[in-house]
Amino acid sequence: MVDGVDYEVVEIGRRPNDDRRRPSAEIVGWLLRCDCASRSSSAVSTWTDPVQWARVPSASLEDLARHRVFAPDSDVDADDRPEVAEAARAVWQRDHLDPLDVEAEIRAAADARREADARLDVAVARARRLGRSWADIGAAAGMTRQSANERWRDRV
Structure with a gap:
């Protein structure tokens, strides 16, 4: 003042x-x-x-x-x-x-997607070992039998 x-x-x-x-x-x-x-x-x-x-x-x-x-x-x-x-x-x-922080958000989403893809690959491999068909796997994954087969046939 x-x-x-x-x-x-x-x-x-x-x-x-x-x-x-x-x-x-x-x-x-x-x-x-x-x-x-x-x-x-x-x-x-x-x-x-x-x-x-x-x-x-x-x-x-x-x-x-x-x-x-x-x-x-x-x-x-x-x-x-x-x-x-x-x-x-x-x-x-x-x-x-x-x-x-948008780059950090993208990285976090990409990390989550990689983790989800890895879990999905493990689940599909397990389903095939248990004898599930590509039609059953495709239906569970929200895709056709053919798409499921093309995506995972070389990974299981």
């Missing part, structure tokens, strides 16, 4: 005492921003939410789903409120982190 005016940092400077400040009453909104490294590489990913979170003048106008946040002049640190922080975190997760 300087001369009775509460100031907020609007941009963090690169050096000490280099922050840009603005009186709290003049803060009209916030932008979500993240500079982070992707989990799968060391490359830095910079993201800024394209929608500004607008400051509204009364609690009755607050609508977090529409990025409208009430913050009185005495408390413009709206992210200190758990419900505001959670709403912002959900946007950040959905719009920034989830797209970064």
Whole structure:
């Protein structure tokens, strides 16, 4: 507070005492921003939410789903409120982190598919050892007798 005016940092400077400040009453909104490294590489990913979170003048106008946040002049640190922080975190997760992790999701799905294919191969080999026909195996696998035979005849 300087001369009775509460100031907020609007941009963090690169050096000490280099922050840009603005009186709290003049803060009209916030932008979500993240500079982070992707989990799968060391490359830095910079993201800024394209929608500004607008400051509204009364609690009755607050609508977090529409990025409208009430913050009185005495408390413009709206992210200190758990419900505001959670709403912002959900946007950040959905719009920034989830797209970064899509490669991990693909790897996990591919691993699961390989494991399922291996289990299926073992089950088909067991069925053949027990004398089941290709027609029975195909029906159980959701394919024709011929497709089942072509897929597994060299593996059993």
